[in-house]
Amino acid sequence: MPDYKKLNPEEVKIKREQFLRKTNDSAKLNPDITNFASVEDALPYASSMKKLIIAGNGLKELSPKIREFKELEAIDLTRNSLTTLPDDLAELKKLKTIVLQRNQFKDFPLVLTQISSLELIDFSFNYLETLPPQISSLSNLEELKLLANKISFLPSSFADLKNLKSINIDVNKLEAFPEELTQIENLEYLNLAKNQISSLPESIKRLTNLKTLIISSNKFAELNEHIGSLSSLEYLDVQYNSLASLPKEIGKLNKLKKLHLGSNDFVSFPDNISELKQLEELTLSSLKVKKFPDFSKFNMVRTLDLSNNNLTELAKYLADFKNLKEVNLAANKFKAPPSVLFSMDWLEKLNITRNELTEIPSDISKIKNLSLLNMNANKIEKVSGSIAQLKQLQTLMLSSNKIKKLPNELSSMQNLKFIYLQQNKIEQKDKDEITKLLPNAKVKF
Missing domain, CATH: 3.80.10.10 (Ribonuclease Inhibitor)
Known part of the structure; x- marks a missing residue:
């Protein structure tokens, strides 16, 4: 199956002109990762190009000169204003991937059904209401993405796509x-x-x-x-x-x-x-x-989500879940972190936001492998200095609480990269002190 990730337009934003300005050397242009403005713009590379990217250019039609790109295996036309494709596209006998996300298609272009080499078609975020019966001719199609269209049924011939391995019809009718x-x-x-x-x-x-x-x-x-x-x-x-x-x-x-x-x-x-x-x-x-x-x-x-369930306690057998890395307890009724968590020193991420916590207890230090701790939107007034023993902690989220000060012990938390303290009761002089305590962390008040 084609590596679709390589065609992500967000990873290949550089316009041809921008690239040339940066390098000041047209010989260094790599056409396979350049976002061209049009087919004509890419014509000098047509004889050898395998991937063509023309994304986000407001293109209303694709030039018939696309037929010159005989070696093309993939084309990305994301974020344009296309409603049709030229018949000349059928001459691209090696084309395997075509990405047409976020255009204006109401009808599936019949020319695509003539390109039997196609393995991946992405029509996400268009206005398709149906697919043509001729789609069955795409005998090599392995992946079809139809996310966010208006499709209400599939043609009976769709059943003939025997090599299809992946289909996304999310957000349709x-x-x-x-x-x-x-x-x-x-x-x-x-x-x-x-x-x-x-x-x-x-x-x-x-x-x-x-x-x-x-x-x-x-x-x-x-x-x-x-x-x-x-x-x-x-x-x-x-x-x-x-x-x-x-x-x-x-x-x-x-x-x-x-x-x-x-x-x-x-x-x-x-x-x-x-x-x-x-x-x-x-x-x-x-x-x-x-x-x-x-x-x-x-x-x-490894990942357990129990959020939004009005829970006040957790089962003791969770202490035997030696593979558990991430627990989400958001939006429950916990007045304190469940004690069973303190025996789970292998836990890496804990989300206990939007509960009824009033403090961060000293026992939190027992979860020594935590890298992320989210306690936003509670009623926390006190933060125990023992939290500094969480040497692996990288992200600490304490926004929307009642915190006035943080313990000086936080200065020893060398791995802490982010701490969120918005909407608390911290005075400016204490904010300055916290910033000095954590010179290597991004502190947000």
Whole structure:
């Protein structure tokens, strides 16, 4: 699959003219990483150029002279005003990647269906309402990005894209799960977030190679048992739906590493959810359950999000989660950091913003590997000097509290790079003192 990251226009902003001014030597121009103003501007390099970037230039049409670029493998036309593409584009027999993000396309250009070498097409942030039946001729297509369009259905011929591995139809107008997708058995990545889908078809069980399924922000009230047939699934995101429960078949997803369940209406979880022993990332934010199930078997988890749940305590078994690196406890009801955290010296990031903390206790120093500590928006008045024992701490966030002073011990925190103290009760003379204490850190008041 093409390395799409290499085509990110933010990484290749240098205009041809800017580049020449900086080097004052046209011989040093690397055309493959230069953002040209037009096709004509790049013509001197047409015979050998493999990548052409014409991004953010307000281009309204692509010159027919594009046919001169016979060796072209990738073209990035992001952030222009294109509505069509010239038929001459079909002469680029080696073209593998075309990026058309943020243009004005309402129709999928038929000329693209004549370029059978294409492996990646990115039409994100346009105005497409449908795809042509001829899209099935793109036999080598592996990745299709249709984020933020107006697509409400897929043509039946879409099922013929047998080499397709990744498709993103996030933020569109689908009201039903496209059955055509279930016939593409090589599919590994499927993003259908932010549509109007309410159910999974039985045929989804064919997608035994699917590794990522993102169906967040839809209208699911339940997931049927067929979810358990996705035997290769590693990442499942069902956040922002109306799910009240999960099918017991969820326990069959024994390769699952990331499970995002936040912002649903769960009242219970199936017992065999504990069978998901490979989980590394678990999101349980903004749920309505009064009591979480026993997740003690999830000791492979590295990232745990329990934010916005009105929690006042944490289960003691978390002390056995030796792989846990990041915990998000934001927007709960903690009056003090849960004591179980103090036995987790392997923890690296702790977010406990928007709770009811009144102080930073001395025991916080026991979490000796912390690199980020976020305690914004609490009621903290006192900061213990023992916080200086967090020798790995790089970012300390204490904004929107009631802090008047910080302990002098902070001067020993050589690795501290950022400290946020906005909206506290620190007087100017004390601000000056804090700045002197931390000459190597960026302090924000």
